[in-house]
Amino acid sequence: MNILFIEWKSYGNEDIKAAFKALHHMVYCHPFDGNGELHQNDKIENDVKKECNDHKIDAVFSFNYYPIIARVCNDIDTPYVSWIYDNPYVLLYSHTIILPTNHIFVFDRSQYMEFHNNNINTVHYLPLAANAKRLQGLISDTSKQSVFKKSKWYNQTPIAFVGSLYTEKHQFYKRMKDISDKTRGYLEAVMEAQKHVYGYNFIQDVMTEDIMDDMSKNLPLRPDPDGVETREYLFSEYVINRQLTAIEREEYLKYIADNIKGHGDKVLDLYTPNEKYRINSTVNHGSVDYYNMAPYVYNTAKININITLRSIHSGIPLRAFEIMGSGGFLLSNYQADFVDCYTEGEDYIAFDSKEDMLNKIEYYLSHENERKEIAEHGLKTTLNNHTYEQRVKHMLASCIIQSVNNTEENT
Amino acid sequence: MNKKILLIQMNITTPTLTSAFEKNGFRVIPYNMQCDDYDKCRDELIHILDSSYYGVFMYDYIPQMAEACYIKKVLYIAWIVDSPCFALYSDTVTFETNRLFSFEKKQVEFVKKQYDIDMIYQPLGTDVTFFINKIKKKDSLSSDVSFVGNLYNSPDRNLYLSIKYLPDYIRGYISGIIAFQSNMEQNIIVPDLITEEIEEGFKKYVNFDADTYDIEYVREIISLIQKESTRIERCNAASVLSRLFDFKLYTGSDISFDKEIKRGRYLDYQNELPIVFYNSRINLNITLKSIETAIPLRALDIMACHGFLLSDYQDDLAYYFDDGVECAMYYSPEDMVQKVDFYLKHEDLRNRISQAGYEKVKNCFSLEKIIGDICDKLNRW
Secondary structure (H helix, E strand, O other), X not given: OEXXXXXXXXXXXHHHHHHHHHOOOEEEEEEOOOOOOOOOOHHHHHHHHHHHHHOXXXXXXXXXXXXXXXXXXXXXXXXXXEEEOOOOOHHHHEHHHHOOOEEEEEOOHHHHHHHHHOOOOOEEEOOOOOOHHHHHHHHHOHHHHHHXXXXXXXXXXXXXXXXXXXXXXXXXXXXXXXXXXXXXXXXXXXXXXHHOOOOOXXXXXXXXXXXXXXXXXXXXXXXXXXXXXXXXXXXXXXXHHHHHHHHHHHHHHHHHHHHOOOOOOOOEEEEOOOOOOOOOOEEEOXXXXXXXXXXXXXXXXXXXXXXXXXOOXXXXXXXXXXXXXXXXXXXXEOOOOHHHHOOEOOOXXXXXXXXXXXXXXXXXXXXXXXXXXXXXXXXXXXXXXXXXXXXXXXXXXXXXXXXXXXXXXXX | OOEEXXXXXXXXXXXXXXXXXHXXXXXXXXXXXXXXXXXXXXXXXXXXXXXXXXXXXXXXXXHHHHHHHHHOOOEEEEXXXXXXXXXXXXXXXXXOOEEEEEOOHHHHHHHHHHHOOOOEEOOOOEOHHHHHOOOOOOHHHOEEEEEEOOOOXXXXXXXXXXXXXXXXXXXXXXXXXXXXXXXXXXXXXXXHHOOHHHHHHHXXXXXXXXXXXXXXXXXXXXXXXXXXXXXXXXXXXXXXXXHHOOEEEEOOOOOOOOOOOOEOOOOOHHHHHHHHHHHEEEEEEOOOOOOOOXXXXXXXXXXXXXXXXXXXXXHHHHHHOOEOOOEEEEOOHHHHHHHHHHHHOOHHHHHHHHHHHHHHHHHHOEHHHHHHHHHHHHHOO
C-alpha cells in the first residue's frame, strides 16, 4: 500500500516508518504542525489532497487524531488511520470522528467502550507497542552503552522512575486558587478516595454541577464548540486526574526513598523534566531522551517503577512497553488492560497499594534470578507479540475489511 | 448433666432462642436485664452467677458483663450483631472467659489485629419458626415496593446532623467521600482517607461521647460518615422510588423533606413487619454503611417471610446467596431503579426467587441452625 504519513514531532515516528517499510508499504512523509491549524485550513487541505492524488495514496496515517486530516480523507474517500497515544486527548471528541473513512485506534479499553456504547464504530481498541528489536540493538551496541555509562543519566541506584511529576509551573489545579473551601474539600476527598482504587476511575462520575460551576469560574477550560466533550471530561481528565497523579507519584516515590534501606545513601534514580525537584535519597537526572537514552536506563535498573497517569483509566501506558522492550524489569500499578497483553507474575509485576509496591521492591531486589527471569520473559513477549509491525498490520487490515465490505455492498 | 446458660435478654426475644439452645443440650435460664447503668448490671450479674453456670449468653458485647463473668469464672458468650461495636476497644476483650462471635468479618479482623485473639465469624440467623405464624395476606400493608427502616435524618440518630459548626473544607471533604462511596460496592471509608486535617477539625468542633475506653478517634469519624452516607442513600432512594412506583416507606423518621413520599401506617413491629414483607412485591434493603460486609438481619427476615429481597451489595450476601436466583442485588442507585422496574414486570421470576430465598434461609440461616453452629463451636473451642 501507499501510505501518506502525516508527520509531526511525535514519539515513534522512526519506529512506525520502519514498520511500514518492513511490511513493504511505500511511505510518503507529509510534514505537519501539530500545534498549528488542526480543524480547517485551505492550504493544508489542498496540499494533502494533492499528495494523495499524486502518489495514489491508499491510506493516510497519523499518530493522534486531527479533524482537518479526517475531513480531507472523507472528501477524497481515503481511509484515515489514526493511532492515539496521548491520553487524555480531547480531539477524540471532535464531531468529525464519526466520518466513515476514519479508523481510529485508542489504547484504553474503557475509553473504547465509551465510544462503542454510544454506537461510534470508527473507534477501535489497540494497545501500544515497542520496537523491541531496535531497543535490543541499542542495548547491545557497546560503544553507545559506554557513552551512556559516562553520561549524566547513568543509573546510580537499583530503582528507576522515568516520568513527569506534573510539578511544572501553571498547573491547572494550582491555578484554581479561589475555589471555595467546600469545593476544595470535595476535590481532595475524591482524589484521596480514588488513590485507593485501581481498575476504574470514578472522578468524572462524582463531578456535580456545583463543583463544576466553581471550578469553571476559576479556570477557563471550555469545551470546544466543534466537539462533544463535556466540561466534566475536561476538568476530570486534564485537571483532577492529573493532579492526583502528581500527588501519587510524589507520595509513592517518597515512600520508596524513605523505606528502602541497605543499598547506599541513594536508593532511587529519577528521570523527570523538573530537574530541580528534590527528595531525599534520590538522584534527579532531569529529562532523559526517550528514544536514545531511556532504553539504557530501563535496562540497567534492577527495578523500573511505573505509576500510570490516572487519566489513562485502564490502558497500558507506552512506558510499560518501552521498559519491557528494553529488557527492563517492570513493577507497575495495576491497570486493567495489562491482561490483554501480558501475564502478571511472568512478564511483569503489579502492585495495588504503596505498601504492596514496597514489599515487592524488597522482594525482587533480593531475588535476582526471579527478577531476571521476569524481565527476560517480558522482553520475549514484547518481541513476539507487541511490535509496531503487528499493530500496523492490524490497523491496515481494518481499512481493507471496510473497503471489501463497501465493494460487496456495491456489487 | 446439662450445661447451664444464663440467657440475658435486653430487648424482646422469642422462645426460639431458648429452645434452640435446649435442643443443643444446654439448660437455659432466661434473664431479663434492664440496663441503664452497666456498672449496676455487672454487680447484679456477679450476684446471680455461681459455679453451677457454664456461661452467660447475650447479643452484643458489654465490658461490664465480661468483667462479671471473668470474676465468677463463667464463660461470657457474646454474639455481636451490630456494627460499629465500640465496646471492642475495651481491653476486657482479652479475658480468657470470653467466647466472642461476630456477624461482621471486619470486626473479627480488628480483634485479631488489635489483641491477637480469636473472635469467631458467625453470620446471623433469622427466626423462621416465629415468622411462619405471622405472615398472611393483608391489602392495607401491601405495595409494589416497600422500605422499612430509619432514615437517620434526625440529630439523635445521626451525629453529623447534630454538629453545629464544621469548617466548609471538612463539609466538602465529607460530601466528596460520600459521593465517591455511592459509586462503589466495597467500603472505601477507611482510616487512610481521614487525613490529619480532617481529624484535627473534628477534634476541635465535635464532641463524641466521652468513653471509658480508648476508641480510635478516626473510627468514630468513619462511623459518622458511614451513617450520613446511609442517610443520603436512603432518603434519595425514597424520593426517587416515590416518584416512579407505588412505594411505601415504613419509618418513624421525619419525611417532611419530600412531599412525594408516602408513609406506610404505624406498625407493631413484632407482629406486622412479617406481614409487610410478605405483602410487598419488592422489599428494599439498604444496609447501614458501618455494616461493611455482613448480611443485615433485615435481609434475612425479609426472605424468611417469603418476601422478595432487593438489597444493596454486601460481600456476605453475594457469597451466600445467588443474585437473581435467591434474592436480587443492586450495584448503584440507577441499577436499583432499573431492577425495581424489571422485577415488578416479572412476577413469576420474582416468586421463584422469593421461594428459593426462603428455602436457603430456612435451611442455612434459621436461628435454630445458627445457634446449633454456635454450640458446636463452643464445644470445640
